[in-house]
Amino acid sequence: MSTDSTSPPLAVAQVAVEPPGQAAGPLLPAADVADAVVSFMRSSPVGRRWDVESAFAWSTVDADRLTEGQRSAVAFITYIEDHLPGYFGLYARRFPLDESVDLDAFVHNRELYHFTVRWAQEEDSHARALFEYQVAAGLSDPARLRIELGREGRKPFTLPHEHAVSLFAYALVQEKATQIYYQQLRAVVDEPVLIDVLNHLSRDEARHFTFFADLVEKSLRRHGDRVVEPIRDVIAGFRMPLADTLRGYWRWALKIADTASYDHTDAYEHLIRVVNRAVDARTDRVDELTRFVAACRTPAATQAR
Ligand SMILES: [Fe+2]
Ligand SMILES: [Fe+2]
Numbered sequence: 001m002s003t004d005s006t007s008p009p010l011a012v013a014q015v016a017v018e019p020p021g022q023a024a025g026p027l028l029p030a031a032d033v034a035d036a037v038v039s040f041m042r043s044s045p046v047g048r049r050w051d052v053e054s055a056f057a058w059s060t061v062d063a064d065r066l067t068e069g070q071r072s073a074v075a076f077i078t079y080i081e082d083h084l085p086g087y088f089g090l091y092a093r094r095f096p097l098d099e100s101v102d103l104d105a106f107v108h109n110r111e112l113y114h115f116t117v118r119w120a121q122e123e124d125s126h127a128r129a130l131f132e133y134q135v136a137a138g139l140s141d142p143a144r145l146r147i148e149l150g151r152e153g154r155k156p157f158t159l160p161h162e163h164a165v166s167l168f169a170y171a172l173v174q175e176k177a178t179q180i181y182y183q184q185l186r187a188v189v190d191e192p193v194l195i196d197v198l199n200h201l202s203r204d205e206a207r208h209f210t211f212f213a214d215l216v217e218k219s220l221r222r223h224g225d226r227v228v229e230p231i232r233d234v235i236a237g238f239r240m241p242l243a244d245t246l247r248g249y250w251r252w253a254l255k256i257a258d259t260a261s262y263d264h265t266d267a268y269e270h271l272i273r274v275v276n277r278a279v280d281a282r283t284d285r286v287d288e289l290t291r292f293v294a295a296c297r298t299p300a301a302t303q304a305r
Helices: 030-042 068-082 084-094 103-136 142-153 164-188 192-236 249-259 264-278 284-295 299-303
Strands: none
Touching: 030 103, 030 192, 068 103, 068 142, 068 164, 068 192, 068 249, 084 103, 084 164, 103 142, 103 192, 164 192, 164 249, 164 264, 192 264, 192 284, 264 284
């Protein structure tokens, strides 16, 4: 159990103020973004994609096989996935596709957008799959669930980070943490359709992680020490999405972490691996970054290894 992921912040929660407009550079060359996009697209050819309507045996869901904690975990992750318009909106604001940015930034953003729209479509499928699951299992009914999700979904989603590479590093950690949680939850669940849903979702989150890891790695290779501080900032102030807005988040996070042993700082070691892979000639700044990220992991998580 992680005190970091489950306790309210000691200080009064800072209001995350989002910088306006284009995320700051140094940006990757558009060709580097395009390479990452192609790798991402190749990881989900048509034959391997899935849709909510046909991929799952909804009529066979057996809610009696779910524990109270598992029902609560499903409700929690539905909120997280259903906030997609907030996440997508952030990318639209920080990587504009209009005349507010210069041509180089536009071309960079246009390449990134190829990923963003596919990513959004996949995340939206996650939200729909979990909605459908809750209805099929009788955990909620559609009208009530829509209103409950809407109440949280209309709250703003912002991140305080100035730099593009910070937004990518944030998504890297968040996608990996989500993948790990789905895998841990799947390991304790005994309901076949939920297992199937979690398998599909965790495979997608793994691919999303890989894309963001690719961008962070490319940024370190291109820009070296110049992007170390922006990456460090992400870990220094890390909160999972909705941690500062979802009603009852911290109590709920404690409960879901108990249901499937989970600690979001487990994802930090994946960031350290990306940094180590990217940097051939280590510098003091890079060494300090990896030490810092490792130190931000909760003691229990570190000792468990
Ligand atoms: Fe997702
Ligand atoms: Fe994802």
